[in-house]
Amino acid sequence: MKDLISLHDLSAEEVKSLLELGLKLKDENKKGIEHHILKGKTLGMIFTKSSTRTRVSFEVGMTQLGGYPLFLSSNDIQLGRGESIHDTAKVLERYLDGIMIRTFAHSDVVELAEEADIPVINALTDLLHPCQVLADLMTAYEHKGGLEGLKLAYVGDGNNMAHSLMYGCAKAGLDCAVATPAKYRCDAEVVKNAEADFAAAGRTLTLTEDPFEAVKDADIVYTDTWVSMGQESEKEEKIKVFGGYQVNDELFGAAKHDALFMHCLPAYRGFEVTESVIDGPRSVIFDEAENRLHAQKAVMAALMG
Ligand code: CP
Ligand code: NVA
Numbered sequence: 037m038k039d040l041i042s043l044h045d046l047s048a049e050e051v052k053s054l055l056e057l058g059l060k061l062k063d064e065n066k067k068g069i070e071h072h073i074l075k076g077k078t079l080g081m082i083f084t085k086s087s088t089r090t091r092v093s094f095e096v097g098m099t100q101l102g103g104y105p106l107f108l109s110s111n112d113i114q115l116g117r118g119e120s121i122h123d124t125a126k127v128l129e130r131y132l133d134g135i136m137i138r139t140f141a142h143s144d145v146v147e148l149a150e151e152a153d154i155p156v157i158n159a160l161t162d163l164l165h166p167c168q169v170l171a172d173l174m175t176a177y178e179h180k181g182g183l184e185g186l187k188l189a190y191v192g193d194g195n196n197m198a199h200s201l202m203y204g205c206a207k208a209g210l211d212c213a214v215a216t217p218a219k220y221r222c223d224a225e226v227v228k229n230a231e232a233d234f235a236a237a238g239r240t241l242t243l244t245e246d247p248f249e250a251v252k253d254a255d256i257v258y259t260d261t262w263v264s265m266g267q268e269s270e271k272e273e274k275i276k277v278f279g280g281y282q283v284n285d286e287l288f289g290a291a292k293h294d295a296l297f298m299h300c301l302p303a304y305r306g307f308e309v310t311e312s313v314i315d316g317p318r319s320v321i322f323d324e325a326e327n328r329l330h331a332q333k334a335v336m337a338a339l340m341g
Contacts, residue, residue, distance in 0.1 A: 039149040039156045040335050043166045043203040044229050048237065051170075051207040055183075057334035058174050058327065065100065065330065072102025073341045077133035079103060081159075084110035084139040085265045089301065090159045090167070093328040094136055101333060103340075106132070110139075125151035134340045140266055155339035157332075162266065163223065165196045167335065168300045169204035171327035175320050176210075176256055178327075179296055184209040189254035189291065191215045191247045192281050192308055193274070194222035197260040197300050202226065202241060206233035213242040215250035217277050247281055254291040258298040259283045259308045275307065284310040288318075296320050 037050060046054075064071070079098050083091065091107065098105035110116040115124050125148050128135055134155040137145055142163035149156035158166055177183050188205050190198050194216040202222070205212040212234070214222060221227075227243065234241040244250055251257050262278045263271045288297060297309070297319040305311050314321060 037338065039158075040166055040339065041145060041149055041156065041158045042164050043169060043200060043207055044226075044233060046207060048207045048209070051173075051204065054170055054331070054334050054338060055174055055177060055208070057337065058170065058331040059177070061333045061337070062174075062327070062330035070100070070102075071337075073337055074098065074101040074103030074133075077103040077340055078106055078131070079134045079136055079336065079340070080106045080108050080128055080132040082108045082110060082113070082115070082135065082137040082139070083159075084116070085160065087138060087159075089325050089328050090138060093325075093332055094159065097329050097333040097336060100329075101336060101341075103133070103336075121147045122151050124148070128152065129154045134336065157335060157339065160196060162264070163196055163199060163226070164203075165200045165300065166204070167328065167332055168197065168324075169200040170331040170335065172201070172258070172298055172300070172324050173204055173208050174327045174331050175298070175323045176296065178323065179320055180255060185211070186255040187211040187213065187253055188256040188258060189213045189215070189250040190258045190260075191250055191283055191287065192259045192278065193262050193264065194220050195260060195264050197258075198222050199226045199230075201258060202230040203233060206230060206237050206239060206241070209237055209239060211240045211242075213244065213250035213252075213254065215244050215247040215281065217281065218245055219277055220274070247287055248290050251287055251291040251295075254295055256296045256298055257283055257288055257291050260300055261302065261304055262308055263304075278308070282308060282310065283313050285312050288313045288316075294318070298324055301325055
């Protein structure tokens with residue numbers, strides 16, 4: 037495992053061992069035990085999109101591991117003015133020990149990982165968001181005491197979160213149901229890959245347009261913004277189409293009585309979720325946000341340590 041580009045590329049064992057390491061690092065962090073396993077190493081962090089959680093958790097995580105995080109805004113580096121990914125990769129590998137990248141085209145991250153001899157971590161593309169899902173699986177494990185056999189229902193846009201959740205659930209042994217409007221279904225190739233992963237794991241994947249069908253018997257109800265970064269011009273149109281996909285008391289109440297509510301954040305209360313659900317007692321959104329730190333420390337330790 038050189039890079040973390042997609043959870044589909046990892047074996048079930050690799051995903052499980054990253055989760056175990058994340059939980060161990062979290063426990064040790066709470067006890068004040070330090071691990072400077074990345075001492076003297078530098079992680080370059082390329083952002084062509086905004087971020088709160090990803091930037092802060094990677095910077096803090098790298099610092100806690102004794103390394104140095106270098107923030108690289110695409111406005112400030114030559115990549116943003118048209119320097120090729122190939123040349124950027126060949127230059128950065130001479131200085132850095134790893135690259136984290138958040139950008140639009142997934143193919144750019146794949147190309148960067150192919151061209152660079154150092155580890156590349158996908159910190160969100162239009163297609164996938166694997167680091168978030170590692171944190172989410174860690175959170176589900178902590179609250180449910182295990183993952184195998186749980187059911188996660190995702191309701192909303194067939195976006196990067198839906199895609200990575202499908203991959204992550206299959207590898208970690210959860211069943212998954214995804215409800216999207218017909219116009220905003222998941223990517224067909226991701227669905228094909230995910231179906232193969234669920235078949236290999238002996239778990240089920242359900243794709244539907246009916247949010248109530250998806251949340252039936254769910255242990256976790258997950259949603260995300262209807263308007264992802266880069267889709268701002270589609271906002272009005274999408275809000276109309278997604279009206280029936282809001283996670284409100286009625287929909288959340290149709291899941292198991294002890295179901296958790298999850299959201300990667302940032303959230304838009306009154307759109308994809310109501311205040312009553314996201315700020316309610318079964319919402320674990322801030323545990324998910326915290327676990328970005330611990331899960332990504334595990335990823336960096338595994339790839340760069
Ligand atoms: N969930 C997440 O990736 O948040 P940011 O966009 O703030 O990094
Ligand atoms: N789907 C959202 C996730 C943000 C963390 C986006 O891509 O904007």
